[in-house]
Amino acid sequence: MFEKIEESIDQLFNLEGIEACILYRIDGVPIIVRAQEPESVLRMMFWLESQMKHVLADIKEGMKGGVFYMPTCRILISPASKSTVLVTIAGNTAHQQLTSIEVSRTVSVIEGCVS
Amino acid sequence: MSDTHVHTDIYGINEYRSVNNAYETQVPTGIYGLDELIGGGFLKNTVNVVCGGTGTGKTTFGLQYALCGLNRGEKAVIISFEMSEKQIIKYANSLGWKEIENHVARGNLKIIQRFGEEMLIPPLEIQGLIRDEVGSVPDRIVLDPLTYIESFSASGRKSLSMIFQNLRETGTTVATLERPSDAWDGVPSYLADSVVLLENLGFGEMFDRTLRIIKTRGLGHGEGLYPYSIEGGAGIVVRASEKQKERVRLKNEYSIVFDAAMEEAEKLGLILLRERIAVLKDNWTKAEDPKLILDTLIESERKYVRKD
Numbered sequence: 041m042f043e044k045i046e047e048s049i050d051q052l053f054n055l056e057g058i059e060a061c062i063l064y065r066i067d068g069v070p071i072i073v074r075a076q077e078p079e080s081v082l083r084m085m086f087w088l089e090s091q092m093k094h095v096l097a098d099i100k101e102g103m104k105g106g107v108f109y110m111p112t113c114r115i116l117i118s119p120a121s122k123s124t125v126l127v128t129i130a131g132n133t134a135h136q137q138l139t140s141i142e143v144s145r146t147v148s149v150i151e152g153c154v155s
Numbered sequence: 156m157s158d159t160h161v162h163t164d165i166y167g168i169n170e171y172r173s174v175n176n177a178y179e180t181q182v183p184t185g186i187y188g189l190d191e192l193i194g195g196g197f198l199k200n201t202v203n204v205v206c207g208g209t210g211t212g213k214t215t216f217g218l219q220y221a222l223c224g225l226n227r228g229e230k231a232v233i234i235s236f237e238m239s240e241k242q243i244i245k246y247a248n249s250l251g252w253k254e255i256e257n258h259v260a261r262g263n264l265k266i267i268q269r270f271g272e273e274m275l276i277p278p279l280e281i282q283g284l285i286r287d288e289v290g291s292v293p294d295r296i297v298l299d300p301l302t303y304i305e306s307f308s309a310s311g312r313k314s315l316s317m318i319f320q321n322l323r324e325t326g327t328t329v330a331t332l333e334r335p336s337d338a339w340d341g342v343p344s345y346l347a348d349s350v351v352l353l354e355n356l357g358f359g360e361m362f363d364r365t366l367r368i369i370k371t372r373g374l375g376h377g378e379g380l381y382p383y384s385i386e387g388g389a390g391i392v393v394r395a396s397e398k399q400k401e402r403v404r405l406k407n408e409y410s411i412v413f414d415a416a417m418e419e420a421e422k423l424g425l426i427l428l429r430e431r432i433a434v435l436k437d438n439w440t441k442a443e444d445p446k447l448i449l450d451t452l453i454e455s456e457r458k459y460v461r462k463d
Contacts, residue, residue: 041361042382042396042399043397046396046398065356065362065365065380066356066358067336067337067356069365069380070380071362071380121358121360122358122359122360123356123358123360123362124360124362153361154360154361155360155361
């Protein structure tokens with residue numbers, strides 16, 4: 041199961057323009073981290089960690105996902121299950137539609153594995 | 156004993172460590188899947204804290220650790236501040252560990268129940284309990300839970316430090332600590348030689364029950380979040396992916412780089428540095444080339460050399 045999740049996240053991460061994929065547990069603890077430049081993603085991870093706690097409440101309200109548009113990237117926050125959230129950081133060169141489709145696919149794989 | 160790699164037993168220990176630096180000095184934990192993440196097991200004569208909230212499996216961890224040694228001919232003592240001998244045996248039986256009764260009958264396992272409130276000077280009393288009630292020196296000690304001693308000890312840190320020191324001189328200890336997952340960072344944790352954190356979020360999903368290794372003094376350890384389950388018959392089983400295990404395995408492909416650095420250090424007369432590089436070589440688990448780190452070490456140490 042763990043391998044299947046890792047494999048699926050690796051596939052998403054290998055798409056062109058994807059800077060990082062992080063699977064968070066709902067309490068803000070990263071479970072799987074894939075980052076092109078870990079040092080540059082680190083600062084963003086601190087910010088994301090605090091976002092997770094807000095996401096928990098929103099998941100309960102039925103939140104399907106959220107996108108933050110930053111100057112150099114897009115951050116896609118996608119609840120994958122009751123206790124996990126997938127965060128994808130896509131650079132400006134990433135294909136928006138392809139990224140969205142692949143995020144959805146990855147989320148469904150994670151949900152199938154962890155639930 | 157030769158410095159060759161040995162293959163593992165049922166607990167998967169020592170697969171990646173050399174005989175000289177591990178087998179003689181490490182104690183298999185008995186927790187399936189954990190030893191590979193901490194380089195082979197707990198270091199001998201250390202105090203290892205297992206921290207977690209209610210229902211995370213701390214008592215199971217302690218029992219499993221004790222049984223691992225008992226089933227290999229070691230002696231163990233469980234000092235419980237909550238459960239009686241009868242309750243512990245009943246619980247072990249419910250997990251399918253029926254041999255526990257034989258170990259008690261044969262005198263290999265001693266289960267002692269005490270209440271924290273009854274202990275006036277915990278550091279002396281724990282030492283006395285082990286000496287008087289066990290008779291011989293146990294290889295494995297389980298304190299379950301340490302929380303009682305911690306809360307009833309008036310002088311806090313000093314008292315715990317004394318307890319830990321006494322325990323280190325006696326055997327290898329697992330002490331459990333009742334703590335919510337966001338409050339594990341207290342005195343016992345920073346006095347301990349290793350800290351394992353067990354969490355249970357209660358959503359009923361894969362990553363609800365997870366194990367994290369916070370520290371292991373003197374050993375490298377995996378830094379991931381590892382899901383675990385408590386299975387009847389087996390006990391705690393930690394599930395790490397191959398990629399996670401790979402990150403903790405010793406990497407031999409950079410031996411030439413280390414050897415070259417050791418040679419250079421020797422040429423410069425930096426004998427201590429040479430020895431330190433040898434230790435670094437024996438513990439290198441990273442996939443990256445160590446050249447940059449080694450160059451930094453040599454450059455820095457070269458500056459410190461006195462020019463008389």
